[in-house]
Amino acid sequence: MRLIENVYQTSGVMYGTNSSTYCIDTGEGLVLIDAGFSEKQYEIMRTRRKEDGLGNKKLRDLFITHGHFDHAGNGWLLQKDGVKVYMSAEDGAAVKSGDERTLGSLFGRKFRAFTPDGKVRDGQTFDYGNTQLTVLEHPGHTEGTISILAETNGKKILFAGDIFVLKACNPADELQPEIGWTGGPDYNGTKNLETFRKLKELPPVDLVAPGHGSVYFGDSRKLFEILYHLAEKEAQQ
């Protein structure tokens, strides 16, 4: 589904998957955000690209926000297709070992370990045709969680992984975002609060695209302000 010029959602709750994946048509190949969980999701992603007229375009690079199974599970499969996989050093190490940081027992499956092609760090940029990506280190949910800030066709999009989740608004049409899951073996509350502080300082974006639930076209600064207050409360508990 096309979300904004050059940016597509290729899986997610509307297509019957738990986690969301995205695809940017850069004019110099397709860049993917997150790999999804299972072969079923992989097929859905492929079908969506075909339906959106992207089926013949080259799959170029994949950025995985973090090493949890539902985001990195298909990393090996996309790598087999010739896609270059980029992750942080920390979560790259998790998917290389396939250990409990990837949440195999939570998902009841064995994680298929793979070695990412490149490690990314805070502030690193990637240029492709009409699109520039900037890596933002946002640790907390996992040790090496990253977000990807994309600029394409004059619009900014934040691919935010599992830092937070957007569910339905309340009956008064107010946002009710939630802090991302805090139960992982490498969750770090102090770093998580710092991540929400950084998020609050981020210049406005046109589209917020998390790893679960809904995307958001509204006022990102307001959203990040609400989230920061939630994170502060969480930190006090």
Ligand SMILES: [Zn+2]
């Ligand atoms: Zn996660």
